[in-house]
Amino acid sequence: MKLFVGIDVSSEELEACLMNPEGDTLETVKVKNDLHGASHLRDRIIAVSDKLSSSEIHIGLEATSVYSWHPAMFLHEDESLRKRKTKVFTINPKLIHKFREAYADLDKTDRIDAWIIADRLRFGRLTTTIVMQEQYLALQRLTRMRFHLVHNLTREKQYFLQNLFYKCNAFRSEVDSSVFGHAIMEMLSEKYSLDEMANMEVADLADYLKEKGKNRFPDPEHVALCIQKAARASYRLSKVVENSIDIVLGTSIQSIRSIQAQLKELDKAIARILEGISDAKCLRSIPGIDLVYAAGILAEIGDIERFSDQAAVAKYAGLTWRKHQSGSFEAEDTKRIRSGNRFLRYYLVEAANSVKNRDPEFGEYYRKKYKEVSKHQHKRALVLTARKLVRLVDALLRNDQLYTPRRKVKNTGE
Template sequence: MKLFVGIDVSSQELEACFMNSDGDKLETLTVKNNLEGASYLRDRIVAAADKHVSSEIHIGLEATSVYSWHPAMYMHQDAALQKRKAKVFTINPKLVSKFREAYSDLDKTDRLDAWVIADRLRFGRLTTTVVMQEQYVALQRLTRMRFHLIHNLTREKQYFLQNLFYKCNAFTTEVESSVFGHALMEMLSEKYSLDDIATMEVADLADYLRDKGRNRFPDPENVARCIQKAARASYRLGKVVEDSIDLVLGTSIQAIRSIQSQLKDLDKAIERILDGIPGAKCLRSIPGIDRVYAAGILAEIGDIDRFGDQAAVAKYAGLTWRRHQSGPFEAEDTKRIKSGNRFLRYYLVEAANSVKNRDEEFGAYYRKKYKEVPKHQHKRALVLTARKLVRLVDVLLRNGQLYTPRRKVTPAKD
């Protein structure tokens, strides 16, 4: 007999329900969501397993943000539970919610939620256990923070450009160089007025750009002329508004540089952990997958043996399309599932976008999919390319091998 333990998790409590293979409720209890409470729950699970001579223990928790992480890790790592063949699952709340709909007469309480989770465990077909090894967990914390900072940086840059339009509305149309380069950011942070920039000698402005840009401008005089042209073509602000905009731009520049500095620190930490993970070399052998993409993918997948096959990895990432068939009819236009790990999906899609530009096979596949439809070509082709990349990632990680592009064979001449 298997013992199924459903646990409804909140920030304060763990509500547990024990169930046997026949669906009979054996026991319920509530403990605090802390080390002491989890230890007591562990003891009760072990006692129940021994009492009913359980061959396996399946423990399920809803993936409730950070609240389920500690008890799930604790149950997974506990020696007494491991000895009794315990498996721990974190279940997507949507999966539990859909399963609950089959019981239309149930109330909504924590105790009943635990019962529903236990019953869902009893039905099986849960492909992924929860816990990854420690280095993957550490890497995941870093890559998810990097994901968070990248999105913050994008929003901050967009906000900066909005305020730059107030100060110099012609800047982005007249100046081809990136406004986020060091030299231009320095110029904007020093609160030059448009009249100051417009009346400055071109040679002096070029020298300023050359100095602040560390001689990286191929033609600083041309950039200086473009900046002056933009300054002359832009609307003028009143003194009060101009001072406010200068302060906002300066604050935004500080925020952008702070995030960029934090990203550098994170990248160093990611590199240190990545060096100790064997699968990193496999993924980085794929053209276009650098440190960041390899780390993001590995951090979310963890040990590839957690998944039965490449299809399970794709489903976990949300790169699966529902089949719609009825009788002789089968729909060609199907929708991608909305569930899945958004972080893994993000890194796979971003990696696919890079790989298609560097690998001939993936590039040809992307172009083929791009031409198949008249609308949303890039988005569709890129997601399908990411799905193809999943198969390659799965093979490389399972076999521990490096990527070898397919070689074209030229037929022999008669």
Template sequence: MKLFVGIDVSSDHLDMCLMNMEGEQLESFRVDNNLPGAQHLRDRIVRLANTLLPAEIHIGLEATSVYSWHPAMYLHEDESLKQRKTKVFTINPKLINKFKAAYADLDKTDRIDAWIIADRLRFGRLTTTIVMQEQYLALQRLTRMRFHMVHNLTREKQYFLQNLFYKCNAFRSEVDSSVFGHAIMEMLSERFSLDEIAGMDVTDLADYLKDKGKNRFPDPENVARCIQKAARASYRLSKVMEDSIDLVLGTSIQTIRSIQAQLKDMDKAIAKILDGIVGSKCLRSIPGIDLVYAAGILSEIGDIERFDDQAALAKYAGLTWRKHQSGSFEAEETKRIKSGNRFLRYYLVEAANSVKNREPEFGEYYRKKCNEVTKHQHKRALVLTARKLVRLVDALLRNGQLYTPGRKVNKARD
């Protein structure tokens, strides 16, 4: 016998439904979404379990942003519930909505939603619990913040380039050097006018670039001449417009540098936690997987034993394609599932893009998949390469094995 507990989560309340294996509602109540409320919920579950003596207790919550995290972790870590073989599941809301669609004419209330979650638990086939040690959860907070910061940095750089076009529209076509290098950004933050840049002595401008760039330019005089050429070829702005653009560029430069500095601090914190996770050495032994990719993948997977096999891991990442078959017909073109952990999928695809450039087996596989079609070659081949990478990641983590180029990876143990 099992006891099923469905919990509908909001920022303020937890609505509960306790159900037996026959689908009968045993209790239904509401508590506050805070520590005293979770303790009261725990006590009610334990009291009922002491009466019914179930073999297991299954607790399910929808993954509702940050609101479900605290109650889920509290119920997962509570010792009295652990003694009664309790499993806690955080369930994708899409899965609950599709399950609810099978029930006609149900109202939308928190109590009914809790009942639906409990009934979905009763049907089973939920493979992934929330079981993740604190080190994985702490790492996940850092890697997701890094993900957020990198995307903000990309947007800020695009915005910077848009405004740079106002100031010097010929810069990108004439200057064969990154505008985001320290020296050129220093030059732009000095608010030199185009006439001032065009009128500077080439040697003086080259010396300025060498000083600010710490002698990293292979040919600073050539870069200086290209910058002057761009300055002379660009449109001129009025004084009021030029002052506005200079202020915008200066502000954007400060934002870019601030994010870059924060990313360095973030990487140090990620490295510190990653050193304590055994699986990081396994993943980083794969050519092309660095600290960031290893941290991103591990933080979303957690303990690999949460997944039955590599197919379950691929499905969790959203790297699975639906079959379309009827009778003797089977569609050649199938669509990738839209669900899955988007962060894990992102890191796996980005890692696959890096691995294919450094590991011959993956590079050959990528090129083979590119040659199979004429449309969307890179995107399709890269996602399929990421799916191949899932099998390798799963095997290495389960076996605690380092990757050795040219040798076959042992099959994951049963």
């Protein structure tokens, strides 16, 4: 006999419903969402479990941002609960919301929410538990922070380019060198006016670019000429507007450099953790998967044994398409599911984009899918390539195997 415990989580409280396999409520418990409250809840769960002589305990919580993480990990790691064969599930809120629709006459309260979660546990078919080892959790915090910073960096660069257009609208059309190179960023941060850039000696501007760029420009004189051409072709601003734009550009440059420095520190920390995870070697043996992609994928998957097969991994990542079939009819145009772990999906898609450029098999598959349709070709082909990558990732991790393109790896299910 199993004991089912549904927990509704808020920032301040945990509302729990303990239910038997017949759907009868055995007890309700309301405690604070802190260590003392969780300890009391654990004691009540153990007491009811022992009285019921349950063979297993299934505990479910909605994945409510950071609020459910501490109680879920506390209940998962508690030794007394482990002895009673306890499984802890963090459930997608969308799944609970859909399940609730079957009970149209119920009110919306914390106690009822806990009852709904417990009842959903009773129906089963929840394959992914909270189980993740500490190194994966530590890695996940780093890779998710990196995800956050990368998106911030993209937004900051877009904002920088918008303001650069005010200062020198012809810059991007005339200068073929990267705006975000160190030398050009230095030049823009020093607040040269357009007239100053246009009237500088080409040799002096080229020497400046060579010095700031640490001799990385293959043809600094050509870049200097392009910059001067852009400066002469751009609209002129009034002094007051130009001063404001210079301040904004300087601030934006500082933000970009700060984020880039933070990314370097994160990458060092990620590398240190990856050294202690043997699975990283399996993923990095795939051409195109570097340290960051391997870390991002491993951080979200954790132990591959949490998943029954590669299809479960794909569903967890949101790389699954719904079937639409009725009688003899089956729709050809199907949509990808809207749920799933967006971080895992991001790293898989980015990794697939890199792998297709380095591995012939994946490159051929991408091109095949690209040619199949006339709309959204790249996006569709890339997501399908990511789905193919899931099968490879699952096989390598499950078999503790390095990737060898000439030899087919053992696949654990289609």
